[in-house]
Structure formats: C-alpha cells, structure tokens
Amino acid sequence: MAKADKAPEVNARQVFTKGLINENPIFRLVLGLCSSLAVSSSLIGALGMGVSVIFVLLLSNIVISLLRNFIPNTVRIPAYITVIAGFVSIVQMLLQAFANPIYELLGIYLPLIVVNCIILGRAEAFASKNTVGMAALDGLGMGVGYTIALLSIAFVRELLGAGTLFGFTIIPEAYTIKLFTMPTGGFLVVGFFMAVWNHLAEKKGKPRAGEDCNGCPMAGHCVSEFVRSQKEVEEDKA
Amino acid sequence: MSTHLFSILFIAILVENYVFVQFLGICPFLGVSKKLDTSIGMSFAVIFVMVLATAVTWPINHFILERYELTYLQTLVFILVIAALVQIVETFLRRFIPALYHALGIYLPLITTNCIVLGVVILNVQRQYSFAESIVNSLGGGIGFLLAMFMFTGIRSKLDESDIPHFFSGLPITLVAAGLAALSFHGFAGIAENLFK
Numbered sequence: 001m002a003k004a005d006k007a008p009e010v011n012a013r014q015v016f017t018k019g020l021i022n023e024n025p026i027f028r029l030v031l032g033l034c035s036s037l038a039v040s041s042s043l044i045g046a047l048g049m050g051v052s053v054i055f056v057l058l059l060s061n062i063v064i065s066l067l068r069n070f071i072p073n074t075v076r077i078p079a080y081i082t083v084i085a086g087f088v089s090i091v092q093m094l095l096q097a098f099a100n101p102i103y104e105l106l107g108i109y110l111p112l113i114v115v116n117c118i119i120l121g122r123a124e125a126f127a128s129k130n131t132v133g134m135a136a137l138d139g140l141g142m143g144v145g146y147t148i149a150l151l152s153i154a155f156v157r158e159l160l161g162a163g164t165l166f167g168f169t170i171i172p173e174a175y176t177i178k179l180f181t182m183p184t185g186g187f188l189v190v191g192f193f194m195a196v197w198n199h200l201a202e203k204k205g206k207p208r209a210g211e212d213c214n215g216c217p218m219a220g221h222c223v224s225e226f227v228r229s230q231k232e233v234e235e236d237k238a
Numbered sequence: 239m240s241t242h243l244f245s246i247l248f249i250a251i252l253v254e255n256y257v258f259v260q261f262l263g264i265c266p267f268l269g270v271s272k273k274l275d276t277s278i279g280m281s282f283a284v285i286f287v288m289v290l291a292t293a294v295t296w297p298i299n300h301f302i303l304e305r306y307e308l309t310y311l312q313t314l315v316f317i318l319v320i321a322a323l324v325q326i327v328e329t330f331l332r333r334f335i336p337a338l339y340h341a342l343g344i345y346l347p348l349i350t351t352n353c354i355v356l357g358v359v360i361l362n363v364q365r366q367y368s369f370a371e372s373i374v375n376s377l378g379g380g381i382g383f384l385l386a387m388f389m390f391t392g393i394r395s396k397l398d399e400s401d402i403p404h405f406f407s408g409l410p411i412t413l414v415a416a417g418l419a420a421l422s423f424h425g426f427a428g429i430a431e432n433l434f435k
Contacts, residue, residue, distance in 0.1 A: 085314040093310060183258060187413050
C-alpha cells in the first residue's frame with residue numbers, strides 16, 4: 001500500500017483497485033483457475049499461494065516494464081516466460097528454506113505459477129505497455145485481488161470441509177462435510193462464488209465473467225492464433 | 239514390471255485424473271470443450287506434446303541437471319524446453335507432414351502455457367520415475383485429459399438445452415457440473431489401492 005501513496009498520478013488508485021473487484025482475476029477475468037481450485041482447500045495454502053503470486057507478479061511486472069523497450073516484439077513471450085520462471089524459482093527456494101511446510105503443501109502448484117495466466121496475462125496486457133510505477137501497482141492490485149478471492153474460496157472450503165479456520169477448530173468434526181476439501185468441493189464452491197459475482201455484476205449493468213477464457217489476454221492471443229490457423233486450414237482444403 | 243507400468247497408466251487416467259482430481263489444464267478444458275471435433279483434436283495434441291515433452295525433458299534432467307547439481311534450474315529449463323519444443327513441432331509438422339498438421343497443428347500454440355504439460359513433467363521428476371514410467375505416466379495423463387474432454391463435451395451439449403437459473407448459466411453451472419463429474423472419479427481410488435497394492 002505504501003507504493004500507492006507514492007505514485008502521484010490521478011488514476012494510480014484506479015490501477016491498483018481495479019484488480020480487487022471490477023477486474024478480479026479469478027471471479028471476473030477467470031484467470032489462474034487451476035491453482036485456485038487446487039490450493040484453496042485450506043486457508044494456509046491459499047495464503048501461501050497468494051503471497052507467492054503477489055511476489056512473482058509484482059517483481060515480474062516491474063522487470064518486464066523496465067525491459068519493455070529492449071525486448072523485441074517477436075520473442076516477447078519467451079522473454080516474459082524466462083523472467084517469470086526466474087522469479088518463481090526464487091520463490092521456490094525461499095519457501096523451501098524458510099517455510100518448508102508451505103512448500104510441501106503447495107507441491108507442484110508452486111512451480112506451476114510460471115504458466116499461471118494471471119502473470120503472463122498482466123505482463124502482456126499491462127506491464128509491457130506502461131511505466132514501472134503503474135506496472136508495480138497493477139501487479140500488486142491483481143495479486144491482492146487474487147489472494148482475496150483465494151482466501152474467500154478457502155474460507156468456505158476449510159470451514160465446511162474440515163471445520164477449522166487456519167487450523168483452529170470451529171465446527172466439531174462430526175458436523176463437517178468432507179466433500180468440500182475434496183476436488184469436487186473446489187469446483188462447486190468456485191462455481192457458486194462465480195454465480196454470485198455474475199449476479200452482482202449484472203445488477204450493476206456490467207458484463208458477466210468471461211467465458212472461453214476471454215478475459216485472459218494470453219488466451220485472447222492464442223484464440224486469435226487458433227482462429228487464424230483454422231482459417232488457413234480451411235483455405236488449404238479449398 | 240508390466241503390471242507396475244499398467245498400474246501407473248491406470249492411476250494416471252482414472253484415479254489421479256489430471257483435470258478432475260489434480261486441476262491441471264482447466265483453461266482449455268473449459269474453453270475448448272464446447273464442440274466434439276475441437277475437444278478431440280485438442281486432446282490428441284495434448285497427448286502428443288505431453289509424451290514428447292517428457293521424452294525430451296527426462297534425459298535433460300537426468301543427464302545434465304542432476305549430474306551437475308543444477309536442479310534449482312528445473313522450472314526455468316522445463317518451461318523453455320516445452321516452449322521451444324512446441325514451436326519446433328509446429329514448424330516441422332507444417333513443413334513436412336501437412337496432414338498431421340491439419341489434425342493437430344492448429345492446437346499447438348494453445349498448449350505452450352498450458353499447465354498440464356509442465357505439470358506432468360514436474361510430477362515425473364518429483365516422483366523420481368524412470369524413463370519408461372515417465373512416458374507411461376504422461377501418456378496416461380493425456381488419455382485422462384481426452385476422457386475428461388470427451389465426457390464433458392457431451393455434458394455441455396446437454397447443459398445448453400437445460401433450463402438453468404439465469405445467473406448460473408454459462409461458466410458457473412459448467413464448474414458445478416465439473417464438480418459432480420469429479421465426484422465420480424473418487425470411486426476409482428479404492429480400486430487402485432486394492433487392485434495393485
């Protein structure tokens with residue numbers, strides 16, 4: 001938040017806050033669904049994942065924004081992936097050294113931050129076109145929005161599934177519904193959350209959450225690529 | 239030995255289904271599973287790339303990274319190898335095997351940043367699988383993806399005709415349906431335990 005005070009631009013606050021609600025990565029843009037389903041069965045896991053994503057998103061946005069005039073357009077995606085993978089490796093090593101239980105808990109989903117659409121998507125859609133300060137704010141806002149969404153999913157899943165919050169027992173074990181900590185619970189809770197968000201968005205006259213990963217700028221890129229190559233195929237056949 | 243490999247294959251397809259149990263490859267699963275031909279094409283491209291990526295990254299990891307104690311570079315090396323591999327395969331197919339390119343090539347650009355490919359490669363390393371085990375695990379993961387896509391294309395075509403509360407239509411109901419489908423995969427967990435162990 002300290003960064004938000006420093007940036008004097010008029011829309012700096014907007015750049016930061018849009019990631020929280022209006023363009024919330026999970027519920028509005030529908031990005032990074034894989035990891036959010038997988039690590040949200042406990043609040044500890046969700047918090048660990050959220051903090052890791054904030055770290056990677058903030059630093060990769062800053063570095064990519066600094067390099068935006070030096071990276072040739074044709075190799076930008078591999079260049080972004082390299083930067084992101086570098087930071088993900090740093091997070092992996094830090095967690096392994098200082099917070100090993102969380103490292104074990106997150107398992108393969110920690111290295112998979114590399115291919116999380118949120119990070120590559122923000123690099124492509126925002127950091128590569130904006131100044132360093134703005135890119136940092138955008139990264140921070142999106143990361144915090146992702147963490148909030150993840151924590152709210154994990155709150156429901158851990159409370160109903162295990163009867164605990166951050167490991168403290170709230171509901172006696174006899175009354176818990178194991179289903180919610182299982183993969184099924186992840187799909188169900190995210191589905192219900194998304195329905196509520198869609199309902200609220202429509203009340204405010206905003207469009208529903210993107211389907212076909214439309215919200216993901218990367219997916220937009222690959223979908224357009226997909227349509228282009230399909231057209232090519234049809235032309236070849238004709 | 240062959241029973242062991244078969245158990246890995248069986249577990250990868252059903253018990254640890256990459257989509258429903260491990261949550262890998264959800265984006266293409268939700269995005270492409272609307273039409274049968276695209277979902278099948280995408281699945282075969284995923285199987286192809288997963289097996290190929292495993293075949294390439296396993297020797298790199300085993301003979302270079304582990305031997306020279308560079309394992310901290312795994313994430314970086316794997317994703318770059320996968321990205322380069324997808325690009326090379328696409329160019330190669332377009333140039334030399336146009337028939338296969340028409341069937342699979344158009345899905346390849348979608349796969350580079352797909353977590354299912356990187357996921358299976360990392361899982362193989364974490365579980366310290368041998369080369370054969372890795373290949374079988376990747377193949378099983380790919381077939382599991384195909385199964386999930388195939389199943390879900392049918393479910394979605396039914397969903398389109400159903401009368402769903404307005405705010406649930408689209409993505410939310412698809413996720414709920416996926417949740418119920420995931421429940422059915424829990425049934426296989428016991429089979430694996432009792433059959434192979």
